[in-house]
Amino acid sequence: MIYFDKVSKWYNDKESIALEQVTFQVAPHEFVSIVGHSGAGKSTLLKMLIAEDRPSEGSVFYESLDIHRIPRGKLPKFRRKIGTVFQDFKLLPNKTAYENIAFAMEANGRDDSEIAENVPQALALVDLEDKAWNFPHQLSGGEKQRVAIARAIVNQPDIIIADEPTGNLDPIATYEVVQILKKINDLGTTVIMTTHNKGVIDELGRRVITMDSGRVVRDDATGKYVL
Amino acid sequence: MWVAFKRVVRSGVVGFWRSTFVSFASVFVMTIALFVIGAIMMIDQLLGASLAQIESKVDINVYFNINAAEADMQALQGRLEALPEVSEVVFTSREEALAAFRERHRGDELTIQALDELGENPLGASLSISAGDTSQYETIARFLDEQRVGESPQAPVIDRVNFVKNKEVIEKLASIIGVVERASITTMLILVAAAVLITFNTIRLAIYTSREEITVMRLVGASNTFIRGPFMLQGVLYGLVSGVVAIIIMYPILYWLGPGTETFFSFNIFHYFLANFVYVFSVIVGSGVALGLVSSAWAVSRYLRA
Numbered sequence: 001m002i003y004f005d006k007v008s009k010w011y012n013d014k015e016s017i018a019l020e021q022v023t024f025q026v027a028p029h030e031f032v033s034i035v036g037h038s039g040a041g042k043s044t045l046l047k048m049l050i051a052e053d054r055p056s057e058g059s060v061f062y063e064s065l066d067i068h069r070i071p072r073g074k075l076p077k078f079r080r081k082i083g084t085v086f087q088d089f090k091l092l093p094n095k096t097a098y099e100n101i102a103f104a105m106e107a108n109g110r111d112d113s114e115i116a117e118n119v120p121q122a123l124a125l126v127d128l129e130d131k132a133w134n135f136p137h138q139l140s141g142g143e144k145q146r147v148a149i150a151r152a153i154v155n156q157p158d159i160i161i162a163d164e165p166t167g168n169l170d171p172i173a174t175y176e177v178v179q180i181l182k183k184i185n186d187l188g189t190t191v192i193m194t195t196h197n198k199g200v201i202d203e204l205g206r207r208v209i210t211m212d213s214g215r216v217v218r219d220d221a222t223g224k225y226v227l
Numbered sequence: 228m229w230v231a232f233k234r235v236v237r238s239g240v241v242g243f244w245r246s247t248f249v250s251f252a253s254v255f256v257m258t259i260a261l262f263v264i265g266a267i268m269m270i271d272q273l274l275g276a277s278l279a280q281i282e283s284k285v286d287i288n289v290y291f292n293i294n295a296a297e298a299d300m301q302a303l304q305g306r307l308e309a310l311p312e313v314s315e316v317v318f319t320s321r322e323e324a325l326a327a328f329r330e331r332h333r334g335d336e337l338t339i340q341a342l343d344e345l346g347e348n349p350l351g352a353s354l355s356i357s358a359g360d361t362s363q364y365e366t367i368a369r370f371l372d373e374q375r376v377g378e379s380p381q382a383p384v385i386d387r388v389n390f391v392k393n394k395e396v397i398e399k400l401a402s403i404i405g406v407v408e409r410a411s412i413t414t415m416l417i418l419v420a421a422a423v424l425i426t427f428n429t430i431r432l433a434i435y436t437s438r439e440e441i442t443v444m445r446l447v448g449a450s451n452t453f454i455r456g457p458f459m460l461q462g463v464l465y466g467l468v469s470g471v472v473a474i475i476i477m478y479p480i481l482y483w484l485g486p487g488t489e490t491f492f493s494f495n496i497f498h499y500f501l502a503n504f505v506y507v508f509s510v511i512v513g514s515g516v517a518l519g520l521v522s523s524a525w526a527v528s529r530y531l532r533a
Contacts, residue, residue, distance in 0.1 A: 080448035090439070107450070
C-alpha cells in the first residue's frame with residue numbers, strides 16, 4: 001500500500017543527511033511503529049508521506065501513485081486520504097472540539113447532514129461526547145489528542161499517521177490514546193506511528209521499524225523496543 | 228459551491244468574533260489609517276477652496292477712456308469672452324464706478340466735496356477679467372496689448388491695463404499656489420502610502436498569529452481557496468468596521484470644525500461632508516474593504532505555498 005523506494009534526504013549539499021536509502025513497505029491494515037532516537041529521521045519519513053517534505057533521491061508510492069509527482073493543486077485531495085495526528089495536537093484554537101472535527105469534513109466538501117451524523121460518532125469513538133463544545137484550551141492533553149484522533153479518522157482515511165502521539169501525555173492518557181489507535185486499526189485503518197515510548201511498543205506487540213542516523217536498522221514483524 | 232461559500236462566510240464571521248483581541252487591534256489600527264485618509268480628503272477640499280478663493284481675487288482690469296464709445300467697449304468685452312483662457316469678464320459702467328466710489332468714500336467729506344466740485348464724472352468704465360488659471364493672465368495681458376496697438380492714437384479706447392502693476396503679485400501667487408499644490412500632493416501621497424503599509428502590516432501580523440492554523444488546515448486536506456476564504460472575509464470585515472468607525476469619529480470633529488472653516492476659508496467643511504456623504508463614505512469604507520481584502524489574501528498566500 002505504501003512503498004518507500006531508496007529514499008534519501010539531505011540538506012545543504014549532503015552536509016546533513018536526514019534519510020539514507022530507506023526502503024520498506026506497509027501493507028493494508030498493518031499497525032507499524034517507527035522507533036529511533038531523536039534525529040533518526042522518523043518525522044522526516046512521515047512528512048514525506050503527506051508531501052510536506054520532498055525526498056532528495058528515491059520515491060514514495062501510495063499504491064501506484066508517486067506522492068511527490070502529485071501536482072500542487074491536487075495535494076489537498078490526496079491529503080484527505082491520510083489522517084494525521086501530531087505530538088502537539090495541532091487543533092484549531094478558535095474552534096470547539098466539535099468544530100475542529102467538523103472542519104476536516106467541511107474541507108472535504110461533505111454535506112451538513114453527513115457532518116451532523118459522523119462528528120458525534122467520531123467523538124463517541126474517542127469517548128469525548130461530553131466535551132464536544134469545549135475549546136482546545138479547556139481540554140487536557142489527553143483529551144486534545146483524542147480530539148485530534150477523532151479529526152484524523154472522521155473522513156474515514158485509508159491511513160492514520162501519528163507522529164509521537166503520546167509524546168506530551170501522561171501514562172494514563174498515553175494508554176488511552178494507544179488503545180484508541182489500536183481500535184481504529186482493528187476497524188481496518190492502516191496506522192503508522194512514530195514513538196519514543198518503550199512501554200507503548202512492548203504493549204502493542206506489532207511490527208516495529210527501528211531507525212538510526214537516517215537508516216532502517218531493524219524491521220521486526222512483532223517487535224520489541226530495542227535500541 | 229454554495230455550501231462551501233456558506234462555510235467560508237460562517238467561519239470568517241466566527242473567526243472575526245472569537246479572535247477578539249486580534250480583531251480589535253486590527254480594527255483599531257485600520258480605523259486610524261482610514262481616518263488619516265478621510266482627513267486628507269477633507270484637508271484637500273479646504274486647500275482647494277482656499278486656493279480657489281485666492282485665485283478668484285486675482286484679475287486684470289482694463290480701464291477705458293472716459294470718451295470711449297459704448298460699442299467699442301462691448302466689442303472688446305465680446306472678444307475677451309471668446310478667449311478660452313478667460314473665465315469671466317465683468318463690465319463696470321462709468322455710473323457704476325462713480326456710485327462705487329461714492330460708496331467707498333462715504334464719510335470722507337473732503338473727497339466727496341472735491342468730486343462734487345468737478346461737476347462731471349471723472350471715472351471711466353472698466354472691465355474686470357478673471358482667468359481660469361493664474362498662469363493664463365500673461366496670455367490675456369498680451370492679447371490686450373495687441374488690442375491697444377490696433378487703436379487710433381487720437382482716441383484710444385483703452386486708457387490703461389493694470390496687469391503690469393499686478394504682474395509681480397500675480398506671478399508670485401501663481402508660484403506659491405503651485406508649490407502649495409505640489410507639497411500637498413506629496414504629503415498626501417506619503418500619508419496614504421503610510422496608511423496602506425500600516426494596514427498591510429497589521430493584517431499580516433493578524434494572520435501571522437494564525438500561521439499554525441493554516442498549516443493544520445492544509446494537513447487536514449483543505450483546499451487553498453477554502454483556507455483563504457475566511458481570512459479574506461475577516462479582512463473585509465476589518466475594513467468595513469474600521470471604515471464605519473472612522474466616519475463616526477469624523478462626524479463630530481467636522482461638526483465642531485465647520486463654523487471655523489466657514490469664517491476662515493468661507494468653506495464649511497461640515498456642509499461639504501454632509502453634502503458628499505455618500506462619496507466620502509464609499510471612499511473610506513471602500514478603501515478599508517479593498518485594503519483588508521488584498522492584504523489578507525496576500526498575507527495568507529505566504530503560508531499556503533505547499
